[in-house]
Amino acid sequence: AQSVTQLGSHVSVSEGALVLLRCNYSSSVPPYLFWYVQYPNQGLQLLLKYTSAATLVKGINGFEAEFKKSETSFHLTKPSAHMSDAAEYFCAVSGDSASKIIFGSGTRLSIRP
Amino acid sequence: DVKVTQSSRYLVKRTGEKVFLECVQDMDHENMFWYRQDPGLGLRLIYFSYDVKMKEKGDIPEGYSVSREKKERFSLILESASTNQTSMYLCASTSGSTADTQYFGPGTRLTVL
Secondary structure (H helix, E strand, C coil): CCEEEEECCEEEEECCCCEEEEEEEECCCCCCEEEEEECCCCCEEEEEEECCCCCEEECHHHCEEEEECCCCEEEEEECCCCHHHCEEEEEEEECCCCCCEEECCCEEEEEEC | CCCEEECCCEEEECCCCCEEEEEEECCCCCEEEEEEEECCCEEEEEEEEEECCEEEECCCCCCEEEEEEECCEEEEEECCCCHHHCEEEEEEEECCCCCCCCEECCCEEEEEC
């Protein structure tokens, strides 16, 4: 069965610093992988997704993620954090039936001035 | 612009009441989902529907039922609300492919007293 593990429920970085949010997955089939972001008092929106094309995926707001099959990882990065990046981030993997995806437990990102 | 709307942002109900949460999407999507979001647990799938009048149980269906009479509308029903159903409920929709983006509503924060 597919699963996702997000390392670190809370990450805090200084404004301008590198953002790194970690995600490892388990899948018995070639996966589709997603990062979603949830700003306070809002639903989730897609940041980026990997669908077996390029292993380095660029998303919105300067975020990117790299699919590493050998490490079963899909970590999210941004070179320079901005205050507006403060939110909760969810990694997700495609499930075992049509359209279902499995979400990780989430990582809350805080930005220090 | 795509849109998923949920009938209420905040709802307070009493134990034993029957509760209806409604979700409407305007994208002509086949698939619709109800998730429950709790701190530290991420999003857990309650039910999903892949066509009108078709539904499948997700990971935590106990205590919930759903209805999909029209393609654009997917309702979540708590037959007899209990305090352990106090949570954030998120609706999402997507077209037929697993690689497609899920579009989320803003969520309903339900408190059961």
